[in-house]
Amino acid sequence: MTKVAFIGLGVMGYPMAGHLQTAGHAVTVYNRTVAKAQAWVSQYGGEFGQTPAEAATGADMVMACVGNDDDLRSVCLGENGAFAGMKAGSIFVDHTTVSAAVTRELHAAAAERGIAFVDAPVSGGQAGAENGVLSVMCGGAQDSYDKAEAVIAAYARICRRIGKSGAGQMTKMCNQIAIAGLVQGLSEALHFAQKAGLDGRAVVEVISQGAAGSWQMSNRYETMLDDHFAHGFAVDWMRKDLGICLDTANENGASLPVTALVDQFYKDVQKLGGGRWDTSSLLKRLQAFD
Secondary structure, three states, X not given: OOEEEEEOOOOOHHHHXXXXXXXXXXXXXXXXXXXXXXXXXXXXXXXXXXXXXXXHOOOOEEEEOOOOHHHHHHHHOOOOOHHHHOOOOOEEEEOOOOXXXXXXXXXXXXXXXXXXXXXXXXXXXXXXXXXXXXXXXXXXXXXXHHHHHHHHHHHEEEXXXXXXXXXXXXXXXXXXXXXXXHHHHHHHHHHHHHHOOOOHHHHHHHHOOOOOOOHHHHHHHHHHHOOOOOOOOEHHHHHHHHHHHHHHHHHXXXXXXXXXXXXXXXXXXXXXXXXXXXXXXXXXHHHHOO
């Protein structure tokens, strides 16, 4: 058993923290909306803190899964931030998708307090979090990762250290870059099938078993054909992630022409009122621009 604090009880963090408690760890949670923290305790047990610092006090490991760079800074730093409550020798594990720059910044701030920092963004979406089968990509010192991996196992299908601090976030960028192109390709294929008068389900049944098959195709084609997008990973969050990818590409010289184009397509979806739609709503954009 490990004494753990979990900060951020959104669609990902809520079930992730639940898996930790179910696995036998002693979990204290924090959420900006106290009612959600209280609901979590009612469902799983454990405790909740009124501030990140209070939740983190005495914890061996603190996990966070919040929204963006600024959110992460706010729950880490300051007198009410998690770092203020953490003891030397403890480990902070960040599951948020953020920039490598803020990761390096907080890694340095944690080190000043004798706290280890592991960046560990996840992939697998809400379903992966609920079912405990997330892919977790990590950066940080090997010994810190080794300790964190044993706890992360409660909600991971696979967890790997990719390299030093920031490597986990860089790997998550690769993940989002790959998804952007895949979803656009799938949207175009389904749109083409509709225009050609084909049965989209029959088309996918065949092509998904060949070289065109992907997680996106298997898990999103039915909702796309049903015009159902009120679920999954929101377009607003995907644009945040792709913005991080494009900014980092400008720094390291990588060429991301398709990613830049799909980012603009998602901007069109936002203009259609689809900021909270699933990323597969790129199909809606094609239909709207017929």
